[in-house]
Amino acid sequence: MSSYDEVLKAVFPFLDGADLASCMAVCKQWREIAKDDYFWKCLCARRWPSICKRPNSFRVTYYKLYQTFRKRQQRQALLPPRLCFEDLEFFIDIWTEDKLMFSEVVPGPLLEAGIKNPPSGASEGIRLHLECPQYKMTLPVDPRFTVAFSQNLTVSVLVRRKDSNRVACIINNSLFGYTDRTSNRFMAYEYLDFSPLYPFTSNTRAWISLLFMDKDQNEGVIDVFGIEVDFCDAANSKEEVLWLLDMLDWK
C-alpha cells in the first residue's frame, strides 16, 4: 500500500457523500479506495446514527444504503401495467325506476378509443372537458336516449378480464345525482373495492357521467349522447387507470 493511498484513506472520511462519490469518478486508483464500504459506513453512521446499533443486518452495502436513502425518492415511473384494454370487457347498465335505458357489453378498446367527435349539439364546455389531459374513457351512445333529472337513474358497471375470466365491480347500483353544468355531465360515483393485496387504498372513486347535449337543460330533461368513466381521484393517465383496474377485487 503506497503512502499516497494511505493519505487518501486518511482524508476520505472527511468528505461528505457527494464528494466521496465524485472521488470515485476521478481515476481508477481513487475509485478503488473510495468504494471501500468502510467510508460509506461512516457516512451512514453520521446520517443515521442509530444504524450503528445493528451493524451487520443490511442486505445491501452501506454504499447502496447511503445512495438509496440519502435523498427523497423521486416519483418512480410506473411499471408497465399488466392489463391492457384488449383484455377487458365492461358491462354497463343504466336504469330509470321502471325501464332499462342502456345495457351493453362494451369491449375495452372501444372505451379506450373514446368519443372522437362530439355531435354538433354538444357544448363548448364538453369539448374542452373531453380534450383535457386527465385520462377518461368515453363511449358514444348511439342512438341517443333522453332522461329527466327527476327519474331516479341508477347505474351498474362490472368489468371482466379475459386473462383470468374474473369479474370485478366498478359501480354498484349508484344513483346519478350530480350535475356539472359547465361540461354538461350528469354524474354518479362509487367507492372502489380493492383486492386484499392492497390494504390501504380506500376512498378512491370511480365516476360515471352521462354526457348530454346543450339544450333543454332548464326543462329538466337531458339528451344523452355519450358515457364517460373516469377515476379522476387517483388515476389520470392510461397506465394509472390500467393499474387501478388491476388492483380491484377480481373474483
Added chain:
Amino acid sequence: MASSRKITLRSSDGESFEVEEAVAVESQTIKHMIEDDCADNAIPLPNVTSKILAKVIEYCKKHVDASKAEDRVNDEDLKAWDAAFIKVDQVDQATLFDLILAANYLNIKSLLDLTCQTVADMIKGNLFPVRNEWLNFTFSIANRELVLVCLTEWVAHRRLFCS
C-alpha cells in the same frame, strides 16, 4: 506536576530533536513508547524526515503552550494559528501529504484532523491535483470532462494491449 524531562527524537535522516516530554507526548505513539520504557536513548522515527518532524514539533509545542495556564491562548487565536500553519502557500502539497502520514504514524489526532480536513476542503473545492500514473500527467478533478476522456482512452488502450 510536569517534569521538564527532555526527550530526544531522531528523524529518518539522522537529525536529533530535543523536546520537552509534555510536547513529545502529544503523539500517542511516542507516549506509548515512553510508557513502555523505550525512551532512554533517542526515539527513532524512521518514517519521518527532519523537515516534517520540525513542523510537527512546532505544531505540538504551540498546542501544549496554548493549554498552559500562564500562556492561555483562546480558541479563536489557536484556530487562526492552525490556519496559518497549514496555509497552502506555506505548505506545498507534498509537505501536506507528509504531514498527514506523520500525524497518522505518530498518532496526533488534532494534527491529523487539521491536515485531512485541509485536503478534504481542497477536494471539495476542486483544487486538488491528481496524478494519473498510467497517463502520466496531472490534472485537477475540476476537469471532469478531461477525466472522462482520459478514462475512455485508458480503457480503449487497455483493450488494445491487454487482451
